[in-house]
Amino acid sequence: MKGKNRFGRRLSMALVFLFLYAPIFVLMVFSFNDSSSRTVWQGFTFDWYKELFQDSIILNSLYTTLLVALLSSAIATVAGTFAAIGFYNMKRRWRTPLLTINNIPMTNADIVTGVSMCLFFVAAFGAWNAFAQQFNADHVAQLPTLAMGFGTLLIAHITFNIPYVILSVSPKLRQMDKNLVEAAQDLGCTWMQAFFKVVLPEIKPGVVNGMLIAFTMSVDDFVISYFTAGPATSTLAMTIYGMTKKRISPKINAVSTLLFVTVLLLLVVVNVREVRQERAKKHPARQQEKNPRGKKFLLAGAAAAVILLLILSNQSDQRVVNVCGWGENIEPSLIEEFEKETGIKVNYQTAESNEAMYSKVVMGGSGYDVVVPSDYMVSQMRQEGLLAKLNFDNIPNYELIDDTYKNLSFDPDNQYAVPYTWGTLGIIYNTTMVDEPITSWSALFDPKYAGQVLMINNPRDAIGVALLYLGYSVNTHDEGEIQEAYELLRQAKAEGVYQSFVMDEVYDKMEAGEAAIAVYYAGDFLSMYDNNPDLAYVVPEEGSNWFVDAMCVLEDAAHKEEAEAWINFICQTQSCLANMDYIWYASPNGKALEEYPAYYKELYGEEMAPDLYEVMAAPADVLARCEAYDALPPEVNAIYKNLWTELGIKDG
């Protein structure tokens, strides 16, 4: 009876562990998969590991994660221990309210903690920077301007770590015999000596425990980092979150595997040591000579490592430029080439959509120098005074831009923006998953395709295609028409037409055949077509949007000159060609656009299919039925915003 019971218990425990570890093993197995598929096994390879070690973005974020975890847990342990002692000695009248405040970061939702700190940093830095600007204008001595980055990330982690240390140390203090300290002092110790000789050994298990919890929490955190890290700093979790919005590379599986194995080894070593120590206790002689010294070595080693890391992270004299572009929207080698040529380091970040980029910029403290908004967003940002006038003396290559893309409504006097790419919005569909070629936006609202459609996840494009289908202008200010378009989307959503609303997740899903139909951009279709030739692209007969993405420099950019150097570099014909080949978006550099088929032929040894070229660089008859987005007045923007939030919360 008892044996059976025990077996049942162990079995259910084993099942729980299986549940905890099965996904991790799946992750690890597919890190050795000879294909970028996450679900189909195609042979064994170490390639992802090789690529991982060349991927500076992942490695940097791993380094940031570990550094912030080490530093924040170390600082929090010291600060938390002293704070716990302080609280312990405090009168109850004071202690109780302070401990309540101390509990806030632990019991509050992460997102509230993250958001509140983000608001705080933005407000504090905004005030400081305004003061610094004033001060720098009047004085020779220069004050630095502040932006969110590693420092704010560290502060945030320390803040949410300290409560865990206090929670862990306090009970040990309470258990300690109060007379011990007094006895030590009676025997001639100063309080500090008593602390190190008597108190610390007593509370040590609590301190170590607290440090361990702090470290774990720090490594495991994503939400608070996401709101406090600023644009140029990224923890591993943030990198992964960014990637899940694009194509997920098995490099992530490789880095997970390495992390897992390292931690496993570390824990095995620690546990083996503990077991040995326990055994050694039975042979006291052996223990004495070995242990204290070993520990000191370990401590010294850890301290040295931390200092080294700090020094390494402090090489900040270098010129930098912070660029915020779109996912899969730059040839990575261009960044390296630019860095080599100019010695300016490029921090390349991506935003998900125009609206998301705008949020980050307008919130303040984004730290971006160059952004690449689309036409309508250029107007909006220009009108709100977020963009700086460019110094075209630093951008001589601007003359290479074709006249078609100059003097456009978003920048009538060519002062703020340098066109980067252009293209069309259209329908991407999987020819094997639909019965007939798609020619109309109606496919996006047709219950026939229930569960098969990926709707685009930004208000302007989504409501835009509905407006086009209804035969209205994408720039309408008429609330009734916009409402009608919203109604169309809402109904299709309610009928389950949309599998989900996506931006760059579309790559993975369309390539893998997870969905039949998607709304996305021409250039991205070509990227997907590369990996799945069953896909087709159409600019629907009702017409569509013709867009120009343009490089702009922010008004509060800290590196304006570097930003202009970057823009100038990108405008070169050679850069445009390389870029076009990678991202498949048409370039506004007339020469590059014309030369591209020849470039393609030289590179791949075959002609580029003309229909593919026409997808990239839409011919005049297609452009004739397309309309560019204009900036909408604030009251219309407000309508879009409200309807969009409403659409999101309506049950599917």
Add this chain to the structure above:
Amino acid sequence: MKNKRSLFALPYVVWMAFFVVIPILLVLFYAFTSAAGGFTLDNFRNMGSYLVVFTHSFELAIIATLVCLIIGYPISYWMAKEGPRFQRIAMVLIMLPMWMNFLLRTYAWMSILENTGLLNRLFAAVGIIDLGNLINGGLNSLCAALNGAFGLSLNTARDTAMTYFQMINTSGAVVLGMVYNYLPFMILPIYSVIVKMDHSLLEAARDLGADSVTTFRRVIFPLSLPGILSGVTMVFVPSVSTFAISRLLGGSSEMLLGNLIEMQFTGTTYDPWLGSAISLVMMVIVVVCMYVMNRFGEGEEQAVML
């Protein structure tokens, strides 16, 4: 003398004032401010239209918490009964996944649950999907027959041509993600309370004639209550406010409070004032829930993990 040492807490108190209190006050301030800058209650006026999101979030978080408790309690209890070696290894095994970031673990589930993912491939290979189609077909004809015979209107349009089971982008997937990620937060505090329990109490109960069920009900369970409360808090709070799990496993069809708030700050509809108001309301509801729950427990001592 004693008071002097309380000054050790001073730096941290200042730190808290800056990085805990002022930020929370800022949320409060933003919640009552309009984009133009003046005092307003507008941000709360529309709160009613987000009721769906509030109820959905709390519903999913409560389900996830209950599932965690149902799985976590017996596991902690049984673990505490094992030998010290087993306990140590089990603890390490529970902590270990937390050292990989929770996003990595959530991401692992994506490839398992997708329409073309591992589970669906497995189901297709074993024939479970065909079985599902067969059962649906059978149910359809059964319902049709019943409809014909009794004039009922039962559903006869069950899908009989499924090529996969829809698992990702559902509420179920989101709950699974929450349970998977936060289960250790339930097990650890409960385990740490049970393992420290005074065994003489159990012996006393038995000596006084209580059977094992009574002992559990009258002694063990009440004593482990602080651990349960702590675990429930640690699972419920992150579940109700998550935005990454719902984004990764729920697609954009699962809009939770976290997603709604994130959307206002870094997403497609920039409105930190509304975002702050929603955060504030969520915070108040959570604090009230926790307060009421802790009244039940009367446990002053919070259970510590590990």
